[in-house]
Amino acid sequence: MRSIRNIVILTGAGISAESGIDTFRSGADGGPSLWEQHRVEDVATPEAFRRDPELVQRFYDMRRAAIQTKQPNAAHNALARLDAEWGGELLIVTQNVDDLHERAGARRVLHMHGEHLNAWCTACDTRSRWTQPLVDRPPCPRCGERSLRPDVVWFGEMPYRMDEIYSALRAADLFVSIGASGAVYPAAGLVREARELGIATLELNLERSQGSAWFDETQLGPASELVPAWVEQMLARSVS
Numbered sequence: 593m594r595s596i597r598n599i600v601i602l603t604g605a606g607i608s609a610e611s612g613i614d615t616f617r618s619g620a621d622g623g624p625s626l627w628e629q630h631r632v633e634d635v636a637t638p639e640a641f642r643r644d645p646e647l648v649q650r651f652y653d654m655r656r657a658a659i660q661t662k663q664p665n666a667a668h669n670a671l672a673r674l675d676a677e678w679g680g681e682l683l684i685v686t687q688n689v690d691d692l693h694e695r696a697g698a699r700r701v702l703h704m705h706g707e708h709l710n711a712w713c714t715a716c717d718t719r720s721r722w723t724q725p726l727v728d729r730p731p732c733p734r735c736g737e738r739s740l741r742p743d744v745v746w747f748g749e750m751p752y753r754m755d756e757i758y759s760a761l762r763a764a765d766l767f768v769s770i771g772a773s774g775a776v777y778p779a780a781g782l783v784r785e786a787r788e789l790g791i792a793t794l795e796l797n798l799e800r801s802q803g804s805a806w807f808d809e810t811q812l813g814p815a816s817e818l819v820p821a822w823v824e825q826m827l828a829r830s831v832s
């Protein structure tokens with residue numbers, strides 16, 4: 593196996609499940625999933641926002657409030673440690689819109705599906721840090737228009753910074769997917785891209801995902817156990 597210097601890590605809702613944040617396709621602790629409680633078409637599409645902005649804003653206001661009560665878990669902490677100590681290139685590409693990677697201390701994080709704690713003004717196209725509700729249509733701090741929406745990528749919209757992700761992948765020696773179901777593209781296609789590039793691929797997930805067959809290796813279990821063990825192993829063989 594070629595030596596590993598550059599790593600791209602994809603994280604999905606599974607890494608935050610043990611922090612008590614519902615995943616999309618099965619809830620934290622086996623409870624109902626986020627999408628079982630709400631139809632995707634009602635809350636996570638541009639059409640839904642045009643049809644019923646208040647419902648959509650309320651849904652994201654709830655989520656924004658909820659994540660601020662959650663804490664990073666051992667898996668986020670382990671990745672933050674890897675980020676701090678790994679001498680090669682490293683990029684944590686997350687599908688998650690929570691800020692638990694950052695709160696654990698990770699710096700090299702890219703939010704391909706946006707961030708709950710940002711509001712996007714569609715009038716002046718600026719993003720502002722936002723921790724409060726949006727349902728009452730507060731003015732944009734930049735331009736004053738009442739055109740703020742959650743800065744999350746909805747179904748039918750283009751994920752952010754794909755060029756950077758593909759370019760990190762082209763320079764990578766290892767692609768690792770953690771807590772992602774492999775159900776939503778383009779994130780789900782990254783493993784195939786990695787394979788075509790001849791990069792080693794590893795999956796750490798609670799159960800076999802839709803993309804498991806594409807990985808060189810799959811380890812099954814909770815992220816809070818698998819990720820710290822994997823990080824320990826990587827740092828033991830670390831590049832100088």
Ligand code: APR
Nearest residue numbers: 604605606609615616617687771772773776797798814815
């Ligand atoms: N440890 C590891 N994996 C876990 C854990 C855990 N404790 N709990 C759940 N998982 C796994 C599940 O088995 C599942 O394969 O995490 C995965 C979570 O899958 P999804 O809920 O589909 O989340 P994700 O892959 O991030 O969803 C992708 O879908 O709805 C959109 O935009 C949304 O970013 C999201 C995207």
